[in-house]
Amino acid sequence: MTKALAKRILGLILAALAVALFSSTPIHQWATTPSQIRILEGHSTLLKLGLPVSATVTTTNSHVATVKGTPDSRLAFNLKQPIQIESLAQGDTDVQVKLFGILPVKSVHVSVVPDIKVIPGGQSIGVKIKSNGIMVVGYNLVKTPQRSFSPGEEASIKVGDVITEIDGRKTESVEQAAMLINKAGKDERDAEVTVIRSRSAVRLHVKPAWDKETETYRIGLYIRDSAAGVGTLTFYAPDHKVFGALGHVISDMDTGQPIAVKDGQVVHSRVTSIDKGESGQPGEKRGSMIDEDNVLGSITKNTDFGVFGTMKKIPDYGKVTEAMPIALAEQVKEGPAKILTVVNGQRVEEYDIEIVNVLRQKYPATKSMVIKITDSRLLEQTGGIIQGMSGSPILQDGKIVGAVTHVFVNDPTQGYGVFIEWMLNEAGIPTKSAIPKAS
Incomplete structure (x- = not known):
């Protein structure tokens, strides 16, 4: 056997060993452990390293987060078991894992972000917008x-x-x-x-x-200075007195251009009828504004993520009346979930859905997840996702995780949702929308 052939065989053996090693469950889990994570203030998370060894685990800033609630713990942990990281205050720290207290194994940057609670909506609302300028919508x-x-x-x-x-x-x-x-x-x-x-x-x-x-x-111009329609309230933040709705931008019906808002109002509305959705033909909620003198809130922004503004209290007819925690973008997972929406009158109902796919977005984008309607009641009434349902809040594991935004034209049972985090950012509630980059 020549030396060249022997080196080639040895190289193949080493490569095969490396593949086998890194494809093994413990090594793969360790290698795929994120280098940066976020935790809501006052909450905890599990760090799963999956290595069959013991090591010391410490935090560089015990005022921000601790390991198992023990500040600056010097105890050895079995890395095969998940390590619990508990947050204490907003800020940044590093969780350092060392063998024998000396040899670095892993370092994870932890950002503790504000613990935000909002009340999920689902109510049918009337939206009236005054544009910032006069829109040219045609010629005459x-x-x-x-x-x-x-x-x-x-x-x-x-x-x-x-x-x-x-x-x-x-x-x-x-x-x-x-x-x-x-x-x-x-x-x-x-x-x-x-x-x-x-x-x-x-x-x-x-x-x-x-x-x-x-x-x-x-x-010789057709011009317009306002727009009005009905939609769905996504959330009300009682601590900030702000709201978010619709989950997508309001555009002019003739030009398709986003409407720059000068000011606007939110009022009560009711759903009067449903046009059921079919493949190739999206359905629609038909509604009307009621009690228009009773202004629920003021609209200040119209963005890709919906309309936002100020509101003194949550509107009536909601399914949930107490604030509940949000899920950060990276905490949303595939699996069962629910939406809140109105299909008749003003009564908000809860319906089953499935989060089919989660798109891991570090930066805001409107299509964050693919959802599928699974509730037989909603499928019977609407055929799936229909126009006017956009903004319906998505709940999972006791948290508000996002809102319905779009329907798949060729399959009305499926559509897109946006992370609630991106909507909160647009409403002026910071969540540190992007995971900090390592310096």
């Missing part, structure tokens, strides 16, 4: 004695633009925009129109034309 024709045309379109104003100023004056309503355009027409001059397009301000000049049918000066 100004009929002059000479021709019919859209001066706005010819001046390169585009559908989806948001008009914020006309002739240097901030424009906040359709009525105000019409007045300023008519004034420019009477003065026989161009109107200077400032629009927001792709987050940039663009100034354009358009000459109003006299419309013989309406007997006023117009620029």
Whole structure:
């Protein structure tokens, strides 16, 4: 046997041994133990190393977290058994594992984050939004004695633009925009129109034309300054007096563009009927706003993760009235769960679902998990996830873990959910949304 062949055989043997070693359960569990974890303040977690040896386990900051509740423990632990880490105060510490108290085996960075409790919603709510500017949603024709045309379109104003100023004056309503355009027409001059397009301000000049049918000066645009609809409340945070709802952005129905919010209101609503979902045809909750003078909350933000704002108390008709803990993104797991939602009137009901897949997101994204409706009652009534159900809170193991956001068009029994952590961040409740990177 040549030396080269012997080296090759030895290399293959060593490689096979390495694969066998690292694929063994204890070594694999040790190798896949995270180097960074988060714990809610006042809670504990289990660190599973899975090694059949004993070692000392210490924390570098015993004011933040301890091992089995013993500050700076010097006792040897059997690493085959899970090690309990208990949090005491917000902050950072390292859990260090050493053989014989000297040889480092593992170091895990622990961040203790605020213990947040919120009341899950599920109530049907009416949402009314006033946009920050005037949305251009289409063109129409100004009929002059000479021709019919859209001066706005010819001046390169585009559908989806948001008009914020006309002739240097901030424009906040359709009525105000019409007045300023008519004034420019009477003065026989161009109107200077400032629009927001792709987050940039663009100034354009358009000459109003006299419309013989309406007997006023117009620029041939369909414009809108508000939007309204019904949806589902996700949570109310009593300690912060804020709420989150819908789980997705509110967009203009004609342009598909997100609506920049100037202000808005949340009121009671009721579900009046259900259009059952089918493959290729999403269903829908049909509802109406009620008691609109009784404003439940004020909307301040409209983001990819829903609408958010202030609220003095949780609305009536909820299934849960006491605050319950949240689950951090990495604590959500595949398996049975429940959602809270309304399918008739104002009564919130609890329904069984399955979290089919969890997407491990270190940074906020709207599609955090795949869920499947398993409750026969809900399937019979709705066919699965339907429009208007977005924002329905998802509960698992006594915690609120997320909210329903989207339906699979070709399979209405399944859809997406978003982690509750990402919604809380948008509401102004910090949870340290990303696990800290090691320095």
